[in-house]
Amino acid sequence: MMSAAQSQSVRTGRITRTFIYVFLLVASLFYLLPFFIMLVNSVKPLSEITGGNMMALPQVFTLEPWAAAWSSAQVGVEPTGLRPYFWNSIKMVVPAVFISTVLGALNGYILTKWRFRGDTILFGLMLFSCFIPFQIVLIPMARILGILGLSGSTYGLILVHVVYGIGFSTLYFRNYYAAFPTELVRAAQIDGAGFFQIFRRIMLPSSGPIIVVCVIWQFTNIWNDFLFGASFASGSGAPMTVALNNLVQSSTGVKEYNVHFAGAILAALPTLLVYIVAGRFFVRGLMAGSVKG
Amino acid sequence: MGFLDINNVTKSYGAVEVLHKVDIAVEEGEFLVLVGPSGCGKSTLLNMIAGLEDITSGEIGINGRVVNGVHPSNRNIAMVFQSYALYPNMTVGQNITFGLEMHGVPKPERDKAMNDVAKLLQIEQLLDRKPGQLSGGQRQRVAMGRALVRDPDVFLFDEPLSNLDAKLRVDMRTEIKKLHEKLKTTIVYVTHDQIEAMTLSTRIAVMYEGYVQQLGTPKEIYDTPANLFVATFMGSPAMNIMNAKVVMKDGRPHASLVTSEGGEALLPFSQDNMSEWDDKEVLLGIRPEAITDPDGADRKSSNVVALENRIIVTEPAGSDTFVTTNLGGKDVISRLRADVPVSAGEMFGFAVNMEKAVAFDPATEKRIEG
Helix, strand or coil, rough: HHHHHHHCCCCCCCCHHHHHHHHHHHHHHHHHHHHHHHHHHHCCCHHCEEECCCCCCCCCCCHHHHHHHHHCCCCCCCCCCCHHHHHHHHHHHHHHHHHHHHHHHHHHHHHHCCCCCHHHHHHHHHHHHCCCCHHHHHHHHHHHHHHHHCCHHHHHHHHHHHHHHHHHHHHHHHHHHCCCCCCHHHHHHHCCCHHHHHHHHHHHHHHHHHHHHHHHHHHHHHHHHHHHHHHHHHHHHCCHHHHHHHHCCCCCCCHHHHHHHHHHHHHHHHHHHHHHHHHHEEEHHHHHHCCCE | CEEEEEEEEEECCCCEEEEEEEEECCCCCCCEEEEEECCCHHHHHHHHHCCCCCCEEEEEEEECEECCCCCCCHHCCECCCCCCCCCCCCCCHHHHHHHHHHHHCHHHHHHHHHHHHHHHHCCCHHHHCCHHCCCCCHHHHHHHHHHHCCCCCEEEECCCCCCCHHHHHHHHHHHHHHHHHHCCCCEEEEEEEEHHHHCCCCCCEEEEECEEEEEEEHHHHCCCCCCCCHHCCCCCCCCEEEEEEEEEEEEEEEEEEEECCCCEEECCHHHHHHHHHCCCEEEEECCHHEEHHHHCCCCCCCEEEEEEEEEEEEEEECCCEEEEEEEECCCEEEEEEECCCCCCCCCCEEEEEECCCCCECCCCCCEEEE
């Protein structure tokens, strides 16, 4: 693996190499600095932040702000911490990611292996949903959720995110399955496998990389979404991002910056975790099909 | 009424008809090869037999049952694909038994069938491997195993050897032929390789532009091609086609050709009815092996004539030497024995076996029946 990577890299001189390393170092510092500040200030008592340097390392190390952000901080009017909203987000993200990925895979399978008249046009129309700005659909969506009786509920948010996610997940799976040999589907047909059997036994087991890409993409987008969460779920049904906003905006008493920092990290943690666990498959999945072997 | 009956079958995509009224009756145990250049409709026809493509009009019957509209899995056929189409996520064993599993065959029976087939094809040691770990020849065997295990009425092969390297292709060709002789199954085999067609088949259907140009045994196709296309498509090197004029001499029809020196060569036809073409232009077709050195000529032939001509190029191929000359206004390839001393620029005395010569009508390009 290492030798292969080395043999592929372009030979460079010492000066160029030094420049590259310095540049990379500066770039990573630039990106890591905000995270560093958040981390450092989330483990300080409030007095150290208000009384001094944000860049300084904590003189007294405390996990108090983390505990507060998680379970006792004032979010809106209730002192619940972010915990219930964290679970709200999980309850929204997991089904939404699962459903939109499965539907995307089915769509991709149909659009490539069960071609019908006008399938490319249909696919083109589905791609539109990738480019429609969120704001445009807010009011129609609110109306539909109202008609369905799902306003203000987690189910409503799941529906919204599934509808929005299908465009992207279909795009991923269609392009992945376009390179998948159709002869395999035909062989399975002759072997007597039906529509869903082919999907489950032949297509899905070969879709690992693209499933990872799709899950990471959907998870990150849905978890980080604020607009839909703020618009369609209010009060105790709000997702993490909205709760974080409410935590920071709560105007009772002093601003507890250390709690805010801890809360923000808590809100970002799941997406970070998904990247760390599945990140290396992400690039592999995006590259799948483009490189042989 | 054959075992596999292709009755007046056509295929259209929109307004474009790609297969025109194909009529083939295949007997049980026959090895039919559909051969033709790319785009001739041979794979489309195969897919229609398999049920992977709809039939626009006409009927296909398998074992006395019309299968139009019947799902591929219910036609009792098995297919070997060009890319082998092995399921990459399953082991060889699972690949072979997938079809049986889908048809609800219980596991003990599946395992028995799998072991029998694995033994027959000598792939027992591969059963637990994934297709990705196999060589091309091994994948080919597994693909055949997957077809064999179903014990179908008809086997369909879609260019199964075209992904193999040259040597392996010849080996596998022999294997397929052996297998057919052992199992006596009915096979429809698609290829663009005329040597595969000749060696494997009991009958060949030569296809071009959506028409079956000729249907017959390999010998019929080779010796009496129905038209110019079949004549030039089958055989390697291709049949030589020369411009000739029919003249009568001593009461027999002769082909008059211009030699490389500008003179006239008179080659007597074996077919007496060529006299009806007296004084008319025809296209004379002679295969390379029928224009050879005098010692290599067919001793059983009653109509071998001598012909002096100048050699343009010699191509020693090891087993034979191919020599190009100019005759009847065309470059003509002749096939000499390997050790005949010839060199470019020389005059050489060829022996032409006119018993094997055929003539074509220049207008219709059809063979003139003799």
